Amino acid sequence: MSGAGFWEAVLGEIEKRLRRQQFETWFRSVGVLEATPERLRLAVPNRFFKEWLETYYVPVIKESATAVGGKSPRIDFEIESRPVAEVAPASSPAPSAEGAAVASAPPGDKTAGSLQPSFSPRYTFENFVVGPANRLCHAAALAVVEAPGRAYNPLFVHGGVGLGKTHLLHAASQAFLERNPQARLVYISCEEFVNDFVSAVQHGDLASFRRRLRDVDFLVIDDIHFLARAERTQEEFFHTFNTLYNAHKQIILSSDSPPAEIPTLEERLVSRFKWGLVARLDSPTYETRLAIVLNKASLRGYNVPGDVAEFVAHSVDTNIRELEGALTRVVGFAALSNRSLTLPLAQEALQEMLMARPSVSIEDIAKAVSVRFGVKLSDLQGRRRTKSVALPRQICMHIARKLTEYSLEEIGGFFGGRDHTTVLYADDKISRLLETDLGIRTTVGDIQSELSRAS
Numbered sequence: 001m002s003g004a005g006f007w008e009a010v011l012g013e014i015e016k017r018l019r020r021q022q023f024e025t026w027f028r029s030v031g032v033l034e035a036t037p038e039r040l041r042l043a044v045p046n047r048f049f050k051e052w053l054e055t056y057y058v059p060v061i062k063e064s065a066t067a068v069g070g071k072s073p074r075i076d077f078e079i080e081s082r083p084v085a086e087v088a089p090a091s092s093p094a095p096s097a098e099g100a101a102v103a104s105a106p107p108g109d110k111t112a113g114s115l116q117p118s119f120s121p122r123y124t125f126e127n128f129v130v131g132p133a134n135r136l137c138h139a140a141a142l143a144v145v146e147a148p149g150r151a152y153n154p155l156f157v158h159g160g161v162g163l164g165k166t167h168l169l170h171a172a173s174q175a176f177l178e179r180n181p182q183a184r185l186v187y188i189s190c191e192e193f194v195n196d197f198v199s200a201v202q203h204g205d206l207a208s209f210r211r212r213l214r215d216v217d218f219l220v221i222d223d224i225h226f227l228a229r230a231e232r233t234q235e236e237f238f239h240t241f242n243t244l245y246n247a248h249k250q251i252i253l254s255s256d257s258p259p260a261e262i263p264t265l266e267e268r269l270v271s272r273f274k275w276g277l278v279a280r281l282d283s284p285t286y287e288t289r290l291a292i293v294l295n296k297a298s299l300r301g302y303n304v305p306g307d308v309a310e311f312v313a314h315s316v317d318t319n320i321r322e323l324e325g326a327l328t329r330v331v332g333f334a335a336l337s338n339r340s341l342t343l344p345l346a347q348e349a350l351q352e353m354l355m356a357r358p359s360v361s362i363e364d365i366a367k368a369v370s371v372r373f374g375v376k377l378s379d380l381q382g383r384r385r386t387k388s389v390a391l392p393r394q395i396c397m398h399i400a401r402k403l404t405e406y407s408l409e410e411i412g413g414f415f416g417g418r419d420h421t422t423v424l425y426a427d428d429k430i431s432r433l434l435e436t437d438l439g440i441r442t443t444v445g446d447i448q449s450e451l452s453r454a455s
């Protein structure tokens, strides 16, 4: 993939992580000057843009680039004086240099006025792959769209992260609006509900807050477990719920856990959440994962051979968001290295991804080794050179070389202020021992897998 192709893939990831308006406003007019997994040089139209992106969007760009390229790039924004051809659409004017038009809030700052987001065209029923782990939720969502307020009220969908809650809620909302274009639907994240309520209280504007939320036919609240942290808002939500419920208006809620397990949720809410149907999303089976990989590939126009799709589906069994990440990674890797997408290449790509997981610290390594060998942490970090300490210390250095990005100097520094040649020597010595000594190989292997499990 050329630099531009890599940037395209990164943009795709960024788009998934932002609200549509944010994406349109801030990323449509960003050009690319250089794009590799190590380095992104992006062209922006003016200084205001540059500062805004630097302040609010660097983390999301890094995260997205890591999803595609396997590592976190350095990012620079350069102001391009020429007018950028593709500016944001009329609905979201590009901000002016004076910073007057702040069209959308930065990520995380979801303020009022977003009750009917533009739904993602990707998050429809057609694009939702059904399998044993989500069949009930899917059927229930269809049913409430068919018979709102009558089939199941409320519909309470719960499941771990990345299992499709938001997708399903978007799908139901879109299908409901297609069938009932005149109806009033409110889709809101619980976080927005809480923020809007707090701000309504502050501005003495509760009446209009209530009108917006109670005068609706179909209320969808994503991530309702967020209410746990907002006691006062629970009371407000209780009344919202009662009003809608008594008027036979449909309510759909999603949560990361079942009602009774949401900490500090008032009992009267817990019991109301169970009045309708509580349905759980589980981790998808292998067959469903495979179907999802094929579905996503075709949606995005990727040509993915069957054995590669099977490999990806086998490799990631945690959740669907990670499954998509792995697919992106594999496709990106092929394009970046200008090779065709084959099974060996996919294996290489995902192996890198698993290795690239940061998060193991030198301390973690030292602790794991100290427990395993029964030596004190302070001895590993000290100057003593007796054999009983020297070998575990060398193992620490070897693992640190393998699992972290620290430099030789940093590793040496941590283990008693040793210089880089000592670290190189240790790394080399342990690598050779691993070839010949089964005991060491088992021990080091155990420590490494323990560390990667913990991270």
Ligand code: ADP
Pocket: 122, 123, 127, 128, 129, 130, 134, 159, 160, 161, 162, 163, 164, 165, 166, 167, 168, 292, 295, 320, 321, 324
């Ligand atoms: P959650 O809200 O539970 O954290 P999301 O709804 O955001 O999860 O789903 C994460 C990603 O997985 C989304 O890109 C979504 O499209 C995809 N996904 C989840 N379930 C399915 C499914 N059954 N079929 C196709 N894609 C799915």
Ligand code: MG
Pocket: 165, 166, 167, 222
């Ligand atoms: Mg979600």
